Amino acid sequence: MNSATEYQVSTDFSRILLCIDSTTPSARLAGFARQLATEKTQVRIVGVLENARAVFPLGPLAGFNLSAAHAQLLKAVKDGCVAAHECLTASGASVDSEIIDLVKDGGDAAHALAHEAQKWQADLMVLGSRHHRGLLRWVERAASAPVLKIASCAILVVPEQCERDWSGRPQRILFAVDGSPASLEALRSGSKLAAAGALFRAIYVVDRAARVTDFVPLAVLQDAFVEEGKVALAKAREAFAPPRDAEGVMLDGALTETDLTSDDVPHAILREATRWQADLLVMGTHGRRGVARWMLGSVSGRVAELTQMPLLLVRKNDSR
Known part of the structure:
Protein backbone atom coordinates (compact mmCIF):
# COMPACT_ATOMS: atom_id res chain seq x y z
CA MET A 1 0.00 0.00 0.00
CA GLU A 160 28.10 6.35 19.01
CA GLN A 161 28.44 3.84 16.16
CA CYS A 162 26.24 5.82 13.75
CA GLU A 163 27.93 5.68 10.37
CA ARG A 164 26.07 8.66 8.93
CA ASP A 165 27.07 12.27 9.12
CA TRP A 166 24.48 14.85 8.14
CA SER A 167 25.82 17.11 5.42
CA GLY A 168 23.09 19.63 5.91
CA ARG A 169 19.74 18.56 7.33
CA PRO A 170 18.43 15.01 6.89
CA GLN A 171 17.15 14.23 3.41
CA ARG A 172 15.33 10.97 4.15
CA ILE A 173 13.13 10.76 7.26
CA LEU A 174 11.26 7.61 8.26
CA PHE A 175 8.32 7.78 10.70
CA ALA A 176 7.03 4.72 12.56
CA VAL A 177 3.36 5.44 13.23
CA ASP A 178 0.47 3.69 14.99
CA GLY A 179 -2.26 6.32 14.66
CA SER A 180 -1.84 7.54 18.24
CA PRO A 181 -1.64 11.24 19.18
CA ALA A 182 2.04 10.69 20.03
CA SER A 183 2.92 9.37 16.58
CA LEU A 184 1.06 12.25 14.94
CA GLU A 185 2.97 14.67 17.17
CA ALA A 186 6.14 12.94 15.95
CA LEU A 187 5.12 13.61 12.34
CA ARG A 188 4.82 17.31 13.07
CA SER A 189 8.01 17.53 15.11
CA GLY A 190 10.10 15.44 12.71
CA SER A 191 9.26 17.76 9.85
CA LYS A 192 11.10 20.52 11.71
CA LEU A 193 14.38 18.73 11.06
CA ALA A 194 13.90 18.19 7.33
CA ALA A 195 16.01 19.61 4.54
CA ALA A 196 14.21 21.40 1.73
CA GLY A 197 12.89 18.76 -0.64
CA ALA A 198 13.41 15.94 1.86
CA LEU A 199 11.66 12.59 1.42
CA PHE A 200 9.28 11.48 4.18
CA ARG A 201 8.09 7.90 4.61
CA ALA A 202 5.51 6.75 7.17
CA ILE A 203 5.29 3.04 8.01
CA TYR A 204 2.99 0.93 10.14
CA VAL A 205 4.29 -2.49 11.23
CA VAL A 206 1.89 -5.41 10.96
CA ASP A 207 3.02 -7.74 13.73
CA ARG A 208 2.79 -11.26 12.29
CA ALA A 209 5.02 -13.00 14.84
CA ALA A 210 3.09 -15.83 16.52
CA ARG A 211 2.81 -15.81 20.33
CA VAL A 212 1.61 -18.45 22.74
CA THR A 213 -0.44 -15.76 24.52
CA ASP A 214 -2.64 -15.09 21.50
CA PHE A 215 -6.09 -16.60 22.06
CA VAL A 216 -7.56 -15.94 18.62
CA PRO A 217 -6.48 -17.34 15.22
CA LEU A 218 -3.38 -15.62 13.89
CA ALA A 219 -5.05 -14.91 10.54
CA VAL A 220 -7.81 -12.98 12.31
CA LEU A 221 -5.25 -10.95 14.24
CA GLN A 222 -3.30 -10.18 11.09
CA ASP A 223 -6.41 -8.93 9.32
CA ALA A 224 -7.10 -6.66 12.29
CA PHE A 225 -3.50 -5.42 12.26
CA VAL A 226 -3.75 -4.57 8.56
CA GLU A 227 -6.98 -2.65 9.05
CA GLU A 228 -5.55 -0.72 11.99
CA GLY A 229 -2.45 0.00 9.93
CA LYS A 230 -4.55 1.47 7.12
CA VAL A 231 -6.31 3.72 9.62
CA ALA A 232 -2.98 4.81 11.14
CA LEU A 233 -1.55 5.71 7.73
CA ALA A 234 -4.72 7.59 6.84
CA LYS A 235 -4.33 9.64 10.02
CA ALA A 236 -0.71 10.32 9.08
CA ARG A 237 -1.75 11.57 5.65
CA GLU A 238 -4.37 13.80 7.24
CA ALA A 239 -1.85 15.22 9.71
CA PHE A 240 0.46 16.05 6.81
CA ALA A 241 -2.22 17.81 4.72
CA PRO A 242 -0.60 21.01 3.37
CA PRO A 243 -2.05 24.42 2.57
CA ARG A 244 -3.22 24.50 -1.03
CA ASP A 245 -0.49 26.85 -2.17
CA ALA A 246 2.32 25.15 -0.22
CA GLU A 247 5.42 23.94 -1.95
CA GLY A 248 6.31 20.84 -0.02
CA VAL A 249 8.07 17.52 0.20
CA MET A 250 6.63 14.07 -0.45
CA LEU A 251 5.24 11.78 2.23
CA ASP A 252 5.03 8.13 1.26
CA GLY A 253 3.03 5.71 3.41
CA ALA A 254 3.28 1.91 3.54
CA LEU A 255 2.52 -1.16 5.61
CA THR A 256 5.43 -3.41 6.52
CA GLU A 257 5.47 -6.74 8.36
CA THR A 258 7.41 -8.70 10.92
CA ASP A 259 8.51 -12.22 10.08
CA LEU A 260 6.21 -14.96 11.31
CA THR A 261 8.67 -16.17 13.96
CA SER A 262 11.72 -14.89 15.83
CA ASP A 263 10.96 -11.27 15.04
CA ASP A 264 9.41 -8.19 16.64
CA VAL A 265 8.25 -4.69 15.82
CA PRO A 266 11.48 -2.83 16.79
CA HIS A 267 13.61 -5.02 14.51
CA ALA A 268 11.09 -4.63 11.68
CA ILE A 269 11.21 -0.85 12.03
CA LEU A 270 14.99 -0.79 11.96
CA ARG A 271 15.15 -3.15 8.97
CA GLU A 272 12.86 -0.87 7.01
CA ALA A 273 14.85 2.20 8.05
CA THR A 274 18.05 0.54 6.85
CA ARG A 275 16.49 -0.76 3.63
CA TRP A 276 15.09 2.68 2.81
CA GLN A 277 18.44 4.29 3.74
CA ALA A 278 16.86 6.73 6.19
CA ASP A 279 18.97 9.57 7.56
CA LEU A 280 16.67 9.89 10.56
CA LEU A 281 14.12 7.64 12.28
CA VAL A 282 11.23 9.35 14.13
CA MET A 283 8.84 7.81 16.68
CA GLY A 284 6.33 8.84 19.32
CA THR A 285 7.10 7.74 22.86
CA HIS A 286 3.54 6.81 23.81
CA GLY A 287 1.18 4.77 21.68
CA ARG A 288 -2.34 3.63 22.38
CA ARG A 289 -3.66 0.21 23.27
CA GLY A 290 -5.49 -1.21 20.28
CA VAL A 291 -5.97 -4.38 18.29
CA ALA A 292 -2.33 -4.20 17.19
CA ARG A 293 -1.36 -4.49 20.87
CA TRP A 294 1.98 -2.77 20.57
CA MET A 295 2.76 0.57 22.14
CA LEU A 296 5.25 2.99 20.65
CA GLY A 297 6.04 3.98 24.22
CA SER A 298 7.71 0.62 24.85
CA VAL A 299 8.77 -0.11 21.28
CA SER A 300 10.62 3.21 21.04
CA GLY A 301 12.74 2.34 24.07
CA ARG A 302 13.83 -0.91 22.45
CA VAL A 303 14.52 0.85 19.16
CA ALA A 304 16.67 3.38 21.04
CA GLU A 305 18.72 0.49 22.43
CA LEU A 306 19.24 -1.10 19.00
CA THR A 307 19.44 1.74 16.52
CA GLN A 308 22.62 2.66 14.68
CA MET A 309 21.08 5.74 13.07
CA PRO A 310 19.86 8.99 14.62
CA LEU A 311 16.49 8.60 16.34
CA LEU A 312 14.06 11.38 17.22
CA LEU A 313 11.69 10.52 20.08
CA VAL A 314 8.67 12.76 20.58
CA ARG A 315 6.30 12.83 23.55
CA LYS A 316 2.73 14.01 23.04
CA ASN A 317 2.36 17.59 24.23
CA ASP A 318 -0.96 17.64 26.08
CA SER A 319 -1.06 21.42 26.02
CA ARG A 320 -1.75 21.43 22.30
Whole structure:
Protein backbone atom coordinates (compact mmCIF):
# COMPACT_ATOMS: atom_id res chain seq x y z
CA MET A 1 0.00 0.00 0.00
CA ASN A 2 1.53 3.30 -1.08
CA SER A 3 0.23 6.81 -0.88
CA ALA A 4 1.69 10.24 -1.31
CA THR A 5 0.82 13.73 -0.22
CA GLU A 6 2.70 16.98 0.23
CA TYR A 7 3.62 18.75 3.39
CA GLN A 8 5.26 22.10 3.90
CA VAL A 9 8.42 21.99 6.00
CA SER A 10 7.78 23.47 9.44
CA THR A 11 9.78 26.01 11.38
CA ASP A 12 12.93 25.01 13.23
CA PHE A 13 13.41 23.86 16.80
CA SER A 14 14.42 27.13 18.43
CA ARG A 15 15.84 25.98 21.80
CA ILE A 16 18.23 23.02 21.63
CA LEU A 17 19.76 21.44 24.73
CA LEU A 18 22.97 19.57 23.87
CA CYS A 19 23.99 17.08 26.56
CA ILE A 20 27.64 16.18 27.12
CA ASP A 21 29.21 13.78 29.59
CA SER A 22 32.77 12.53 30.11
CA THR A 23 32.47 9.88 27.37
CA THR A 24 30.42 11.74 24.75
CA PRO A 25 32.11 12.21 21.34
CA SER A 26 31.20 15.87 21.73
CA ALA A 27 32.52 17.24 18.44
CA ARG A 28 30.57 14.68 16.43
CA LEU A 29 27.41 15.11 18.50
CA ALA A 30 27.66 18.88 18.15
CA GLY A 31 28.04 18.38 14.41
CA PHE A 32 24.54 16.89 14.26
CA ALA A 33 23.12 19.73 16.39
CA ARG A 34 24.91 22.28 14.21
CA GLN A 35 22.97 21.15 11.15
CA LEU A 36 19.73 21.99 12.96
CA ALA A 37 20.83 25.40 14.24
CA THR A 38 20.33 28.76 12.56
CA GLU A 39 21.01 32.35 13.56
CA LYS A 40 17.65 32.32 15.35
CA THR A 41 18.43 29.19 17.38
CA GLN A 42 19.43 29.19 21.01
CA VAL A 43 21.67 26.30 22.07
CA ARG A 44 22.56 25.43 25.63
CA ILE A 45 25.39 22.96 26.13
CA VAL A 46 25.02 21.07 29.40
CA GLY A 47 28.01 19.12 30.66
CA VAL A 48 27.07 16.51 33.23
CA LEU A 49 29.77 15.69 35.76
CA GLU A 50 28.83 12.40 37.33
CA ASN A 51 30.01 11.14 40.68
CA ALA A 52 33.22 9.18 40.11
CA ARG A 53 31.97 6.60 42.59
CA ALA A 54 28.95 5.95 40.32
CA VAL A 55 31.06 5.83 37.16
CA PHE A 56 33.62 3.50 38.77
CA PRO A 57 31.54 1.59 41.37
CA LEU A 58 34.32 -0.92 42.00
CA GLY A 59 37.03 1.73 42.06
CA PRO A 60 37.57 1.85 45.84
CA LEU A 61 37.99 -1.92 45.92
CA ALA A 62 40.66 -1.65 43.25
CA GLY A 63 42.48 1.11 45.08
CA PHE A 64 41.34 3.90 42.73
CA ASN A 65 41.86 7.49 43.81
CA LEU A 66 38.32 8.86 43.48
CA SER A 67 39.48 12.46 43.82
CA ALA A 68 41.84 12.01 40.89
CA ALA A 69 39.10 10.25 38.93
CA HIS A 70 36.73 13.14 39.62
CA ALA A 71 39.32 15.61 38.32
CA GLN A 72 39.75 13.55 35.14
CA LEU A 73 36.00 13.40 34.59
CA LEU A 74 35.72 17.15 35.12
CA LYS A 75 38.46 17.81 32.55
CA ALA A 76 36.78 15.51 30.03
CA VAL A 77 33.42 17.24 30.48
CA LYS A 78 34.95 20.72 30.20
CA ASP A 79 36.93 19.74 27.08
CA GLY A 80 33.77 18.29 25.54
CA CYS A 81 31.81 21.46 26.22
CA VAL A 82 34.55 23.63 24.70
CA ALA A 83 34.70 21.47 21.56
CA ALA A 84 30.92 21.56 21.19
CA HIS A 85 30.83 25.33 21.77
CA GLU A 86 33.42 25.94 19.03
CA CYS A 87 31.49 23.75 16.59
CA LEU A 88 28.11 25.34 17.26
CA THR A 89 29.28 28.95 17.34
CA ALA A 90 30.20 28.62 13.67
CA SER A 91 26.49 28.06 12.88
CA GLY A 92 25.61 31.56 13.98
CA ALA A 93 23.40 30.28 16.79
CA SER A 94 23.40 31.84 20.24
CA VAL A 95 25.36 29.39 22.39
CA ASP A 96 25.97 29.17 26.12
CA SER A 97 27.06 26.34 28.37
CA GLU A 98 27.05 25.17 31.94
CA ILE A 99 28.23 22.18 33.95
CA ILE A 100 25.96 20.25 36.29
CA ASP A 101 28.03 18.73 39.08
CA LEU A 102 26.17 15.74 40.47
CA VAL A 103 28.74 15.39 43.26
CA LYS A 104 27.83 18.83 44.57
CA ASP A 105 24.16 18.97 43.56
CA GLY A 106 23.29 15.32 44.08
CA GLY A 107 20.70 13.39 42.09
CA ASP A 108 21.19 11.48 38.85
CA ALA A 109 21.94 12.54 35.29
CA ALA A 110 18.51 11.67 33.90
CA HIS A 111 16.56 13.84 36.33
CA ALA A 112 19.15 16.62 36.18
CA LEU A 113 18.84 16.82 32.38
CA ALA A 114 15.05 16.60 32.45
CA HIS A 115 14.93 19.38 35.05
CA GLU A 116 17.30 21.55 33.00
CA ALA A 117 15.25 21.00 29.85
CA GLN A 118 12.06 22.00 31.66
CA LYS A 119 13.61 25.00 33.41
CA TRP A 120 15.20 26.29 30.20
CA GLN A 121 12.08 25.40 28.15
CA ALA A 122 14.02 23.36 25.61
CA ASP A 123 12.04 21.99 22.71
CA LEU A 124 14.76 19.54 21.62
CA MET A 125 17.33 17.60 23.64
CA VAL A 126 20.31 16.04 21.81
CA LEU A 127 21.93 13.02 23.47
CA GLY A 128 24.67 10.58 22.54
CA SER A 129 24.25 6.87 23.22
CA ARG A 130 26.49 3.84 23.41
CA HIS A 131 25.66 0.17 22.93
CA HIS A 132 27.82 -1.92 25.24
CA ARG A 133 27.24 -5.50 26.20
CA GLY A 134 27.08 -7.22 29.56
CA LEU A 135 27.43 -5.18 32.74
CA LEU A 136 28.23 -1.91 30.98
CA ARG A 137 25.09 -2.22 28.87
CA TRP A 138 22.99 -2.83 31.98
CA VAL A 139 24.47 0.16 33.79
CA GLU A 140 23.92 2.46 30.80
CA ARG A 141 20.40 1.25 30.27
CA ALA A 142 19.55 1.90 33.90
CA ALA A 143 20.95 5.41 33.63
CA SER A 144 19.53 6.42 30.25
CA ALA A 145 16.05 4.87 30.24
CA PRO A 146 14.58 7.45 32.69
CA VAL A 147 15.55 10.30 30.35
CA LEU A 148 13.24 8.91 27.68
CA LYS A 149 10.43 8.60 30.24
CA ILE A 150 10.63 11.88 32.12
CA ALA A 151 11.86 14.45 29.59
CA SER A 152 8.95 16.49 28.26
CA CYS A 153 10.68 17.74 25.11
CA ALA A 154 11.65 15.90 21.94
CA ILE A 155 14.90 13.90 22.18
CA LEU A 156 17.37 13.29 19.37
CA VAL A 157 19.46 10.20 20.14
CA VAL A 158 22.71 9.90 18.18
CA PRO A 159 24.35 6.46 18.57
CA GLU A 160 28.10 6.35 19.01
CA GLN A 161 28.44 3.84 16.16
CA CYS A 162 26.24 5.82 13.75
CA GLU A 163 27.93 5.68 10.37
CA ARG A 164 26.07 8.66 8.93
CA ASP A 165 27.07 12.27 9.12
CA TRP A 166 24.48 14.85 8.14
CA SER A 167 25.82 17.11 5.42
CA GLY A 168 23.09 19.63 5.91
CA ARG A 169 19.74 18.56 7.33
CA PRO A 170 18.43 15.01 6.89
CA GLN A 171 17.15 14.23 3.41
CA ARG A 172 15.33 10.97 4.15
CA ILE A 173 13.13 10.76 7.26
CA LEU A 174 11.26 7.61 8.26
CA PHE A 175 8.32 7.78 10.70
CA ALA A 176 7.03 4.72 12.56
CA VAL A 177 3.36 5.44 13.23
CA ASP A 178 0.47 3.69 14.99
CA GLY A 179 -2.26 6.32 14.66
CA SER A 180 -1.84 7.54 18.24
CA PRO A 181 -1.64 11.24 19.18
CA ALA A 182 2.04 10.69 20.03
CA SER A 183 2.92 9.37 16.58
CA LEU A 184 1.06 12.25 14.94
CA GLU A 185 2.97 14.67 17.17
CA ALA A 186 6.14 12.94 15.95
CA LEU A 187 5.12 13.61 12.34
CA ARG A 188 4.82 17.31 13.07
CA SER A 189 8.01 17.53 15.11
CA GLY A 190 10.10 15.44 12.71
CA SER A 191 9.26 17.76 9.85
CA LYS A 192 11.10 20.52 11.71
CA LEU A 193 14.38 18.73 11.06
CA ALA A 194 13.90 18.19 7.33
CA ALA A 195 16.01 19.61 4.54
CA ALA A 196 14.21 21.40 1.73
CA GLY A 197 12.89 18.76 -0.64
CA ALA A 198 13.41 15.94 1.86
CA LEU A 199 11.66 12.59 1.42
CA PHE A 200 9.28 11.48 4.18
CA ARG A 201 8.09 7.90 4.61
CA ALA A 202 5.51 6.75 7.17
CA ILE A 203 5.29 3.04 8.01
CA TYR A 204 2.99 0.93 10.14
CA VAL A 205 4.29 -2.49 11.23
CA VAL A 206 1.89 -5.41 10.96
CA ASP A 207 3.02 -7.74 13.73
CA ARG A 208 2.79 -11.26 12.29
CA ALA A 209 5.02 -13.00 14.84
CA ALA A 210 3.09 -15.83 16.52
CA ARG A 211 2.81 -15.81 20.33
CA VAL A 212 1.61 -18.45 22.74
CA THR A 213 -0.44 -15.76 24.52
CA ASP A 214 -2.64 -15.09 21.50
CA PHE A 215 -6.09 -16.60 22.06
CA VAL A 216 -7.56 -15.94 18.62
CA PRO A 217 -6.48 -17.34 15.22
CA LEU A 218 -3.38 -15.62 13.89
CA ALA A 219 -5.05 -14.91 10.54
CA VAL A 220 -7.81 -12.98 12.31
CA LEU A 221 -5.25 -10.95 14.24
CA GLN A 222 -3.30 -10.18 11.09
CA ASP A 223 -6.41 -8.93 9.32
CA ALA A 224 -7.10 -6.66 12.29
CA PHE A 225 -3.50 -5.42 12.26
CA VAL A 226 -3.75 -4.57 8.56
CA GLU A 227 -6.98 -2.65 9.05
CA GLU A 228 -5.55 -0.72 11.99
CA GLY A 229 -2.45 0.00 9.93
CA LYS A 230 -4.55 1.47 7.12
CA VAL A 231 -6.31 3.72 9.62
CA ALA A 232 -2.98 4.81 11.14
CA LEU A 233 -1.55 5.71 7.73
CA ALA A 234 -4.72 7.59 6.84
CA LYS A 235 -4.33 9.64 10.02
CA ALA A 236 -0.71 10.32 9.08
CA ARG A 237 -1.75 11.57 5.65
CA GLU A 238 -4.37 13.80 7.24
CA ALA A 239 -1.85 15.22 9.71
CA PHE A 240 0.46 16.05 6.81
CA ALA A 241 -2.22 17.81 4.72
CA PRO A 242 -0.60 21.01 3.37
CA PRO A 243 -2.05 24.42 2.57
CA ARG A 244 -3.22 24.50 -1.03
CA ASP A 245 -0.49 26.85 -2.17
CA ALA A 246 2.32 25.15 -0.22
CA GLU A 247 5.42 23.94 -1.95
CA GLY A 248 6.31 20.84 -0.02
CA VAL A 249 8.07 17.52 0.20
CA MET A 250 6.63 14.07 -0.45
CA LEU A 251 5.24 11.78 2.23
CA ASP A 252 5.03 8.13 1.26
CA GLY A 253 3.03 5.71 3.41
CA ALA A 254 3.28 1.91 3.54
CA LEU A 255 2.52 -1.16 5.61
CA THR A 256 5.43 -3.41 6.52
CA GLU A 257 5.47 -6.74 8.36
CA THR A 258 7.41 -8.70 10.92
CA ASP A 259 8.51 -12.22 10.08
CA LEU A 260 6.21 -14.96 11.31
CA THR A 261 8.67 -16.17 13.96
CA SER A 262 11.72 -14.89 15.83
CA ASP A 263 10.96 -11.27 15.04
CA ASP A 264 9.41 -8.19 16.64
CA VAL A 265 8.25 -4.69 15.82
CA PRO A 266 11.48 -2.83 16.79
CA HIS A 267 13.61 -5.02 14.51
CA ALA A 268 11.09 -4.63 11.68
CA ILE A 269 11.21 -0.85 12.03
CA LEU A 270 14.99 -0.79 11.96
CA ARG A 271 15.15 -3.15 8.97
CA GLU A 272 12.86 -0.87 7.01
CA ALA A 273 14.85 2.20 8.05
CA THR A 274 18.05 0.54 6.85
CA ARG A 275 16.49 -0.76 3.63
CA TRP A 276 15.09 2.68 2.81
CA GLN A 277 18.44 4.29 3.74
CA ALA A 278 16.86 6.73 6.19
CA ASP A 279 18.97 9.57 7.56
CA LEU A 280 16.67 9.89 10.56
CA LEU A 281 14.12 7.64 12.28
CA VAL A 282 11.23 9.35 14.13
CA MET A 283 8.84 7.81 16.68
CA GLY A 284 6.33 8.84 19.32
CA THR A 285 7.10 7.74 22.86
CA HIS A 286 3.54 6.81 23.81
CA GLY A 287 1.18 4.77 21.68
CA ARG A 288 -2.34 3.63 22.38
CA ARG A 289 -3.66 0.21 23.27
CA GLY A 290 -5.49 -1.21 20.28
CA VAL A 291 -5.97 -4.38 18.29
CA ALA A 292 -2.33 -4.20 17.19
CA ARG A 293 -1.36 -4.49 20.87
CA TRP A 294 1.98 -2.77 20.57
CA MET A 295 2.76 0.57 22.14
CA LEU A 296 5.25 2.99 20.65
CA GLY A 297 6.04 3.98 24.22
CA SER A 298 7.71 0.62 24.85
CA VAL A 299 8.77 -0.11 21.28
CA SER A 300 10.62 3.21 21.04
CA GLY A 301 12.74 2.34 24.07
CA ARG A 302 13.83 -0.91 22.45
CA VAL A 303 14.52 0.85 19.16
CA ALA A 304 16.67 3.38 21.04
CA GLU A 305 18.72 0.49 22.43
CA LEU A 306 19.24 -1.10 19.00
CA THR A 307 19.44 1.74 16.52
CA GLN A 308 22.62 2.66 14.68
CA MET A 309 21.08 5.74 13.07
CA PRO A 310 19.86 8.99 14.62
CA LEU A 311 16.49 8.60 16.34
CA LEU A 312 14.06 11.38 17.22
CA LEU A 313 11.69 10.52 20.08
CA VAL A 314 8.67 12.76 20.58
CA ARG A 315 6.30 12.83 23.55
CA LYS A 316 2.73 14.01 23.04
CA ASN A 317 2.36 17.59 24.23
CA ASP A 318 -0.96 17.64 26.08
CA SER A 319 -1.06 21.42 26.02
CA ARG A 320 -1.75 21.43 22.30
